[in-house]
Structures are given as C-alpha cells and as structure tokens.
Amino acid sequence: MSTAPPANAGQDTPTRAPDAQVSVLIADDEELTRTGLRVLLASKPDLDVVGEAADGAAVLPLAVRLRPDVVLMDVRMPRLDGIEATRRLRSELAEPPKIVVITTFENDEYVYDALQAGASGFVLKRAPAQQIAQAIRLVATSDSVLFPEAVRRLASGRPVRRDAARKLAVLTRRETHILRWMAKGLTNQEISVELTVSLETVKTHVGNVLAKLGAQNRTQAVILAYETGLVGTGATGL
Template sequence: MSATDASNPADGTVSVLVVDDEELTRTGLRTLLSTKPDLTVVGEAADGSEVLPLVMALRPDVILMDVRMPTLNGIEATRQLRTTLSEPPKVIVITTFENDEYVYDALEAGADGFIRKRAPSQQIAHAIRLVATGDSMLFPDAVRRLATGRPVRPEAAARAAALTRRETEILQLMAQGLSNQQIADGLTVSLETVKTHVGNVLAKLGADNRTQAVIVAFQAGLAPH
C-alpha cells in the first residue's frame, strides 16, 4: 500500500483512495484523476485488508473500491468501514462488468454506487464529485438486472412493512430512479416534504443511502424485477 500527505488538501478538493489489486489499474486511475484540479488521490491499496488502516490515517472523502481482491474483497471491506467508523467515506465500486453479482452485494453492504473501470474519465470524475456531496449513484435498471432471480427476503419485507403508505410510494418512485425534485413534482408536494419522507424511509429501512433503500425495495417485492 502507499499513501501521500493528505493533511492539508486545497479548499474544495475531494480526496480519493484507490483500492485495486492490479497495479496497472491503480496507476491508470491515479493518472486519470491527476488531471482534475478538484480531485486528489491521497493513497492506494492493493487489498481490502489495507483499507481500514489507510482510511483511519488519511480520512479520504471517497474510495474507488475493486470488489474482487485476494485476501479481503471489496464487499467485506465496505461492510467493515460501515460497521467500524461512525463517519465512513463514500464508496464507489469499480468493476469490469456491471452485471457482476459482487456489485449487488457491495451495494447491499453500503457502497454508494458503482462504475465501470473503462468508463470515460469525465464520468468517473463526476461520480466521485456526486457521492462526495452526499448523493447516491442510483442506476435502477442495473440494480433491477442484478436483483432479477433473487427471492423476496422476509427480513426486508418486515422492514418495509414499517413504512407508511406515502413512504412506500416514495420508495417505489426512488426505485424508478426519480430524484427528490421529480418525486415532488409528480406528487405535487414540496421538495422539503419529499426530503423528510426520504429521510424517514432510510431510517426505517436501516439504509445508509438511497441505493441501499432501493435494494430493500427489490428484496421486499415492492419494485418489479
């Protein structure tokens, strides 16, 4: 593993930790991000087992996390961050194939989104900026494909049963990929009302982000596969 000094990043700069067992991939991502003045790679890790110590030392804003690694995979590394730290960094799964079942498991573990390793540089940079501001990278169609064939989970259905009728409706609209503003416009309510409902949905489902909430919707049978 390797790291650079992240103690005094420039104002507005998003710090990134790159985690992948292939050195060529790490180098490529570092080179790509070095061209973006508002993004800085503060460290690299070759395995998920290195992530928690580096995060505690460097406090990156966002992690680009591979899922398939030899000792500790990205799924378990993401779960470890969520269960150990009160304010874990955002996690974007980087993957070769978007229909990789590991991606679904990583999202379920708390990753904020995923992106292809061969995605254009602007798309990767946009994804990092997006999750750094607290938004989830939600791709309902991709999540639907990943969820297809998976049985309804009783524990997810039980959590979803705690939602009010309006909250269930909000969750179903989230599963369609609608933003808060689009939901507000469609229901003819204020944006603040939708934000309140979304917050309640996340709390009742025990979800860290919108992506996790949508996964629960699929697991509970509230969103069509």
C-alpha cells in the same frame, strides 16, 4: 475520522455542496489500474486522489488516516476482498466514506454483495473517464442512486423476499411513494417536483425511509424495494 460505531446508522450523511472538492482513495490490487485511475482523476479539478491501497486490508487504516470522501473499491483483492472492506468501513467508522465499487464485470455477484454491504453504487473499469468521475461526484452528494438501471439488472432473477416485506409495512403511504421514486433514481429535488412538496419535506421523508428500513444509503433501500417486490425488475416494473 473516529472508529466508533456510527450514531446515525441507517441514514446517509448530509448532501455536500455541489462545487466542493471530493477526496478519493483508490483501492485496487493492480498497480497499472491504480495508476490509470489516479491519472484519470487528476485531470478533474474537483477530484483529489489522497491515497492508494493495494489490498483490502489496507483500506480501513488508510481511511482512518486520510479521511477520504469516497473510496473507489475493487471487489477482488488479496488478504481482504472489497466486500468485507466495505463492511468494515461502514461498521467501524463513525463517519465512513462513500464507496463506489469499480469492477470488470457488470453482472457480478461480488458487486451485488458489496452493494448490500453498504457500497453506494458501482462503475465498470472500462467505462469512459467522465462516467467514472461523475460516479464519484454523484455518490459524494448522497442525493441519488448511482445507475439505478444497473442496480435493477443486478436484482433481476432473484427470488422475492417475502420475509422482508414486513420491513416495508412500517412505511407510510407517502414514504412508500418516495421509495418508488428513489428506485427510479430521482434526486430529492426531482422528487419534490413530482410530489409538489418542498425539498426539505422530501429530505425528511427520505431520512425516515432509510431509518425505518435500516438502510445505510439509498442504494440499500432500493435493493430492498426490489427484493420485496415493491418495484419490479422488468423494464416496466416500476
């Protein structure tokens, strides 16, 4: 894993094969939490815990050495919090791992900041084992937004960013429709069915949306859609 800036900034990495094993790095300052997560994930044959970090400062060097597909990242850690650790992974590695924030509190400002820094989604520490495992699998595929309703709730109550509306103006009409479907959490395959176009066409549109918005992943694009008012934060806002 190189430390050069990513050449494909603004775009998700290609979708992984659904049956490929996913390597995971656990980053949490509580040893009991790390142990519990390791045991939980060890029971899933398609998930492989390759290492643990006890603080945020250890995440980047471990990611360089171990090359995990996904980092399960606590947001509150000593020396370096999960937000800055996420930002460094995304900015300093040519092929950064996907990042799932794991947190105690759902409506946590730290979580929102981590998503803006480049995390693909988040999951609660108290979530069922299967949900945590599925969250890791989902972000590894780069094909949907992790828990779009939770992202919507995090974005609710924030003022509409009129200054960012010009970013959306560069999207074509079709790309704007694609972004709306992304905000609903649809996969590329589901979007292709809704729009009756090929899967490859949808993938091209999604890549264009991310590149034009300067978004590192689908979640960042969806957050921008909420912050600019393209989609609403109410239950029927989409």
